[in-house]
Amino acid sequence: MTASRVLREEGGYSEKTRQKVMAQVDALGYLPNRLATVFSGDQRSTFIGVSIPELGNEVFAQVLEGIDRKLGTFGYQSVLGLTQHTMEEEESWIRTVLSWQPAGLILTGRYHSARATEMLRNAGLPVVEIWDLNSSPLDMSVGLDHFDSGFDMGRYLISLGYESVGYVGTSHDVANAATERLDGFCKAVEGAGGTVVKQLCLHDTATYYPGFYGTEQLLAGRRDIDCIYYQNDAMAFGGLQYCTARGLDVPRDIGIAGWGDLPIASVMRKRLTSCHVSHLKLGQKAAELMMARLTNEPVPNCVDIGFRLIPGSTVRNMAI
Amino acid sequence: MTASRVLREEGGYSEKTRQKVMAQVDALGYLPNRLATVFSGDQRSTFIGVSIPELGNEVFAQVLEGIDRKLGTFGYQSVLGLTQHTMEEEESWIRTVLSWQPAGLILTGRYHSARATEMLRNAGLPVVEIWDLNSSPLDMSVGLDHFDSGFDMGRYLISLGYESVGYVGTSHDVANAATERLDGFCKAVEGAGGTVVKQLCLHDTATYYPGFYGTEQLLAGRRDIDCIYYQNDAMAFGGLQYCTARGLDVPRDIGIAGWGDLPIASVMRKRLTSCHVSHLKLGQKAAELMMARLTNEPVPNCVDIGFRLIPGSTVRNMAI
DNA sequence: CACCGTTGAGTTACCCGTAACGTTCCGTTA
DNA sequence: TAACGGAACGTTACGGGTAACTCAACGGTG
Numbered sequence: 001m002t003a004s005r006v007l008r009e010e011g012g013y014s015e016k017t018r019q020k021v022m023a024q025v026d027a028l029g030y031l032p033n034r035l036a037t038v039f040s041g042d043q044r045s046t047f048i049g050v051s052i053p054e055l056g057n058e059v060f061a062q063v064l065e066g067i068d069r070k071l072g073t074f075g076y077q078s079v080l081g082l083t084q085h086t087m088e089e090e091e092s093w094i095r096t097v098l099s100w101q102p103a104g105l106i107l108t109g110r111y112h113s114a115r116a117t118e119m120l121r122n123a124g125l126p127v128v129e130i131w132d133l134n135s136s137p138l139d140m141s142v143g144l145d146h147f148d149s150g151f152d153m154g155r156y157l158i159s160l161g162y163e164s165v166g167y168v169g170t171s172h173d174v175a176n177a178a179t180e181r182l183d184g185f186c187k188a189v190e191g192a193g194g195t196v197v198k199q200l201c202l203h204d205t206a207t208y209y210p211g212f213y214g215t216e217q218l219l220a221g222r223r224d225i226d227c228i229y230y231q232n233d234a235m236a237f238g239g240l241q242y243c244t245a246r247g248l249d250v251p252r253d254i255g256i257a258g259w260g261d262l263p264i265a266s267v268m269r270k271r272l273t274s275c276h277v278s279h280l281k282l283g284q285k286a287a288e289l290m291m292a293r294l295t296n297e298p299v300p301n302c303v304d305i306g307f308r309l310i311p312g313s314t315v316r317n318m319a320i
Numbered sequence: 321m322t323a324s325r326v327l328r329e330e331g332g333y334s335e336k337t338r339q340k341v342m343a344q345v346d347a348l349g350y351l352p353n354r355l356a357t358v359f360s361g362d363q364r365s366t367f368i369g370v371s372i373p374e375l376g377n378e379v380f381a382q383v384l385e386g387i388d389r390k391l392g393t394f395g396y397q398s399v400l401g402l403t404q405h406t407m408e409e410e411e412s413w414i415r416t417v418l419s420w421q422p423a424g425l426i427l428t429g430r431y432h433s434a435r436a437t438e439m440l441r442n443a444g445l446p447v448v449e450i451w452d453l454n455s456s457p458l459d460m461s462v463g464l465d466h467f468d469s470g471f472d473m474g475r476y477l478i479s480l481g482y483e484s485v486g487y488v489g490t491s492h493d494v495a496n497a498a499t500e501r502l503d504g505f506c507k508a509v510e511g512a513g514g515t516v517v518k519q520l521c522l523h524d525t526a527t528y529y530p531g532f533y534g535t536e537q538l539l540a541g542r543r544d545i546d547c548i549y550y551q552n553d554a555m556a557f558g559g560l561q562y563c564t565a566r567g568l569d570v571p572r573d574i575g576i577a578g579w580g581d582l583p584i585a586s587v588m589r590k591r592l593t594s595c596h597v598s599h600l601k602l603g604q605k606a607a608e609l610m611m612a613r614l615t616n617e618p619v620p621n622c623v624d625i626g627f628r629l630i631p632g633s634t635v636r637n638m639a640i
Numbered sequence: 641c642a643c644c645g646t647t648g649a650g651t652t653a654c655c656c657g658t659a660a661c662g663t664t665c666c667g668t669t670a
Numbered sequence: 671t672a673a674c675g676g677a678a679c680g681t682t683a684c685g686g687g688t689a690a691c692t693c694a695a696c697g698g699t700g
Contacts, residue, residue: 002649004688014648029442034419035365036686039355040655043688047399047420054385056583061381065374068402077417078400079367082388097397099354100367122349208587234584241587263376264554264584267528267561322679324658332678356656360685363658 007032038101048290049097049105051081051090056205059232059260059279060108063130066283067106074291076103083108085172091116098123104290110134110141111174126293128286132177133304140293142286142303149275149307150181153229153257154188156309160316162227162255164197165189168214168239169231171201178206178231181259185229197224206231211238227255227315233262233274240272240314255315265310273312281305327352358421368610369417369425371401371410376525379552379580379599380428383450386603387426394611396423403428405492411436418443424610430454430461431494446613448606452497453624460613462606462623469595469627470501473549473577474508476629480636482547482575484517485509488534488559489551491521498526498551501579505549517544526551531558547575547635553582553594560592560634575635585630593632601625 005013006021013021024030038045048071055061068078079102081093091113097105098119104126112120120127120138127139134141157165167185169178186196200218204210211230215238219225230236236258243250250256250270261276282305292299311317325333326341333341344350358365368391375381388398399422401413411433417425418439424446432440440447440458447459454461477485487505489498506516520538524530531550535558539545550556556578563570570576570590581596602625612619631637 001651001688004686005649008688010688012648017648029438031415031419031439031443033359033421033686035355035359035421036655037688038655039353039359039685040687040689042655045355046416050400055375055381055388056385058378058381061375061378064400065376065402068375068400072402072413075416077420080370080384080388080398080400082385082392093392095351096366096395099351100397101353101355118349119351123351208584212587237584238587241589245589264528264557267532267558269561269565321658321681324656325679328658330658334678337678353656356685357658359655360657360659362685 044103044294045101046076047079047097047100047102048076048287049081049094049100049102050078051083051093051105051107053083053085053108054205055082056207057232057234058262059277062279063108063283063286066280066285067287068283070284070287071290074287076287076291085174085176087111087113087116087174091119094119098125103294104128106130106286106290109176110137111176112138126290128289130282130286132180133302135302137301140289140299140301140303142282142289142305144277144282144305144307146177146180147184149259149277149309150184150186150229151188152184152309153181153259153275154185154194155192156311157227157229157255157257157315158189158192158194160255160318162315163194164224165194165227165229166197166218166225167199167229167231168211168218168235169199169201170204170206170210170235181231182229198222207234208238208241211235212242213238215239215242225254227257230256230258233258233260233265233272236272236274236314237262237264240270251313251315257312257315261310270314271310271312273315274310276308276310278305364423364614365421366396367399367417367420367422368396368607369401369414369420369422370398371403371413371425371427373403373405373428374525375402376527377552377554378582379597382599383428383603383606386600386605387607388603390604390607391610394607396607396611405494405496407431407433407436407494411439414439418445423614424448426450426606426610429496430457431496432458446610448609450602450606452500453622455622457621460609460619460621460623462602462609462625464597464602464625464627466497466500467504469579469597469629470504470506470549471508472504472627472629473501473579473595474505474514475512476631477547477549477575477577477635478509478512478514480575480638482635483514484544485514485547485549486517486538486545487519487549487551488531488538488555489519489521490524490526490530490555501551502549518542527554528558528561531555532562533558535559535562545574547577550576550578553578553580553585553592556592556594556634557582557584560590571633571635577632577635581630590634591630591632593635594630596628596630598625 003021083089106128108131110132129141131143133143133145257273259275261274265272323341372380403409426448428451430452449457449461451463453463453465577593579595581594
């Protein structure tokens with residue numbers, strides 16, 4: 001007991017005793033067992049469960065980096081869960097991670113299985129839903145309006161005189177942010193007199209090479225597509241390379257637009273038309289909300305981190 | 321007690337009792353507290369501490385993805401630690417994570433502080449050191465010989481007729497894999513009659529833009545450099561873009577070589593000369609060794625996952 | 641010198657799941 | 671019917687840290 005007091009620097013012991021305790025700690029290489037502390041219910045754990053769809057997509061890796069670095073400064077640890085974009089994986093991960101009594105959870109996306117939602121409510125933990133902006137979150141939410149970001153891009157492209165646009169992305173069983181961007185995009189294009197003449201949703205990962213061959217499929221046998229919107233920058237880079245390889249001049253023959261503003265864009269002489277989102281900041285903000293909630297500070301339940309359209313030079317720079 | 325038996329499907333209860341227990345579990349939304357199980361010492365936890373330098377570098381994100389996916393299939397969870405390439409961060413993270421009684425640790429790199437090493441020995445847990453190949457690991461090791469990979473690249477470049485090569489990378493206070501690649505590279509170049517005329521180690525992150533401006537610095541005021549070796553592909557891409565922007569023809573005027581073979585390379589019409597490493601596989605292998613050790617299977621203490629030189633087209637394709 | 645407050649240190653009980661052991665209630669068999 | 675054995679279920683104790691409490695020693699005060 002006295003040792004416990006010394007280690008917690010709680011006071012109520014003499015200097016001589018402190019020395020004796022510390023000497024034993026050094027001699028034994030003693031490390032306190034935090035499990036016991038949390039288990040006894042006196043304190044919360046310093047685990048935060050963090051579910052992320054995948055890390056192959058750079059943007060999610062950046063979000064996680066933002067989260068973990070910020071949590072680290074508060075002495076908290078991330079317990080990772082990669083859900084591969086499925087609610088089943090997420091549900092099973094939530095069940096497991098809750099049994100470890102985490103202090104809170106950070107989840108990607110606003111769509112969760114009914115059972116997952118129920119478990120989260122029962123657990124009564126702080127939960128931050130990130131990525132999608134969610135005006136009625138389970139608890140807290142940090143993200144951006146993906147519909148709006150797609151809408152803005154659609155309106156922008158039409159304003160440049162594009163008329164027949166295509167889309168290349170990937171498909172998942174559940175609604176997600178990418179489909180919201182596509183919805184916003186289509187609405188803007190059609191509202192402004194353009195047409196989304198073809199949408200391609202590949203059963204593949206949303207990375208470089210699928211962007212390449214997806215573009216080939218999209219353009220196969222048609223000459224009417226004057227601009228392509230991609231699910232993200234990686235696919236757009238793939239598409240850009242495909243077009244270049246095929247001898248198409250970008251942006252003269254065809255326009256290319258992505259989403260996410262990958263770091264590699266900063267060195268390309270032809271700036272990719274995209275939408276900038278501060279992924280690192282998103283993660284940090286999510287961690288900050290979590291920490292604020294855990295210290296009982298007042299917390300907004302919904303934070304919009306916004307986005308910024310990058311005009312770039314892979315689309316025309318004025319209406320023709 | 322009977323409830324415990326039912327939930328563990330241990331047997332020794334009637335079907336009627338089972339139904340009653342399960343009904344209560346559903347009604348209460350009961351989730352077992354795994355902390356108690358582990359705490360009582362009857363079982364190990366299913367945490368694996370995973371320390372990674374950063375996630376901004378795509379290769380480490382891929383390694384982590386490989387680790388976490390594989391651990392997930394065994395019902396284990398990663399507790400993440402981002403060390404920012406410093407031994408101090410690693411040591412403090414190790415101290416914290418050990419207090420959570422993890423089943424094992426996976427650490428990046430072979431260099432750890434003396435105190436960290438001591439804690440790891442005291443803890444007596446399975447430890448996998450990844451990234452560097454480590455013939456005398458603390459416990460187990462999965463990686464590749466970075467010296468050799470740098471050596472092979474050096475020899476390859478000289479065999480193509482390059483004579484005065486430069487290097488662009490970043491510096492850290494501790495020795496790491498990148499410095500080993502550079503050592504191997506220099507040794508090969510000098511052993512084959514070439515010269516490493518300038519080495520630039522930036523105080524920055526090893527990403528695209530530092531590769532861009534680092535190349536500018538490297539080439540400032542000199543005409544003798546005929547080839548540049550970069551710490552990784554991201555920096556090499558940055559350098560490639562700088563050279564192109566400045567009107568240099570790659571590979572006619574200057575050769576460019578990177579390391580890591582990033583996914584984006586798969587769509588570039590000009591294949592980056594690099595060194596392929598299966599980062600995902602490295603992570604999976606590390607997780608597999610950990611699981612094998614935890615189930616008392618015989619485990620090799622050192623696994624070389626190898627590398628493959630990618631000739632690419634950012635260097636000459638034959639000696640001149 | 642009796643009394644009291646303070647400081648330092650020890651004791652007890654609790655958290656929850658489960659190993660180990662104990663008890664009850666059957667049905668079966670000689 | 672007594673004896674026995676196994677199935678089903680209950681009780682106790684433990685793990686490590688700490689809140690809450692108790693106790694001992696000591697110095698100061700009237």
